[in-house]
Amino acid sequence: MGCDGGTIPKRDELIKVKKRPEQKDKASELSFKWCHCAITQQRLQVPIVACMLGRLYSKDSVIEALLDRTKMPEHAAHIKTLKDIKDLTLTVNSSFKGGAETGDGYIDRQTAQYICPTTGIEMNGKFKFCFVWKCGCVVSERALKEVKDDICHKCQTTYSEADIVILNPEKDDLDLMTVRMDARQARLKAEKKAKKSAKTSTVTSSDQTNGATNSSNGVTGSTVEATNGEGPSNNDLKPKKDEGSGSSKRKTAKILPSGSKEIEDPAFKKSKSSYSVAKDDNASKVYKSLFTSSDKAKTKTSAHWITYNPFYN
Structure with a gap:
């Protein structure tokens, strides 16, 4: 049963010592964070998206969580619409061998599925990776520092420093991403409000112009009536009823100078009931x-x- 001279006991077997808490394996924790969705904790499925805080999601899981808010965790509560996420443009690693883990062979967990298109660094969590919010292209932070330019290395889109989002940030980087997210949302709200005010101003200006034209038409009509008061009598200005058809439809009054006869339009001549093609000379x-x-x-x-x-x- 032990302690019979054939075994050498250890100190913790003879004396009660305080147990140390279990420590997480950092390598496995990083690989899990960079390969799994932050909502469902399942492996990332294409299309892959990221929020303004830099967390990775499968787009299908985000849509399901938006439809059913009970599935949305607290750390993703800032996602209100699909405008709060961005589709990522990732560069596939050609040396990555995917497939199911059978457990009967060695699995290299350090080989990532995606790499940086500029430096070739694998996106496995050991190095910082960023993406541009305007275009969604993912590159390493080392590439941004080496190539100091305001143009995306992949799609040539211009951007500013506020458009850079760090993927899976921690501590100080997470605080920085929170500040940039608040500033970006405030800017978007201000732009939306400015567009709405500009739209309402254009509508009111068009209404004012229409009112001005209508008032000018009313003034011209009154001046025509005033000038025509000297020519024909008031009976000539009144609309006459159609005597042939017996209907009560009104015709537009024709204002002619005094002493002139009305010339019959040949286009209206054929509309009369007394017109006959056989008697037409033309x-x-x-x-x-x-x-x-x-x-x-x-x-x-x-x-x-x-x-x-x-x-x-």
Whole structure:
């Protein structure tokens, strides 16, 4: 049973000592954080997105959490709409071998699925990685420091320092990302408010111009009535009823100078009931023959080719 001279006991076996708390493996913790969604804790699925604080998510899980707010954890409560996340443009590592872990072989967890397109550093958590909020291109922090330029290394989009978001920040970097997130949201609200005020101002200005034109039309109408008071009588200005049809539709009054006769418009001449094509001097014989009222159609003994008359058959 032990202590019989064949074994050498250790100190913690003979004396009660205070147990040390279990320590997490930093390497496994980093690999889990960079390869799994921050909402569902499952492996990241394409398309991969990130929030303004730099946390990684699968886009499908974000959409499900937005539809059902009970699935949204506290650390992702700042995500209110899809505008609060950005689709990431990642560079795939050609040496990465994906697949299911069977447990019967060595698994290299330090080989990342994505790398920096400029320096080739693997995105496994050992090095800082950033992305530009305007375009979503992911590069390493070392690449941003080596190539000091305000243009994205991948898509050539111009950006400022406030547009840079650090992925999976910690401590001071997390505080910096929180400050930048608040400033970005305040700027977006101010721009939205400015657009709304500009839109309302354009609508009011257009209404004012329409009111001015209507008032000017009213002034011109009154001046026309005042000037026409000297010419024709008031009976000529009143709208007349259509005597032929008997309807009560009003016609527009025509103002003519004194002593002049109204010239009949030939376009309105054909609309009268007394008009006949057969009596029209301007119509040709071929055009007149199309109608049954022509002389040629009256002398025919057969049916007309347009209007069928059963009396001829």
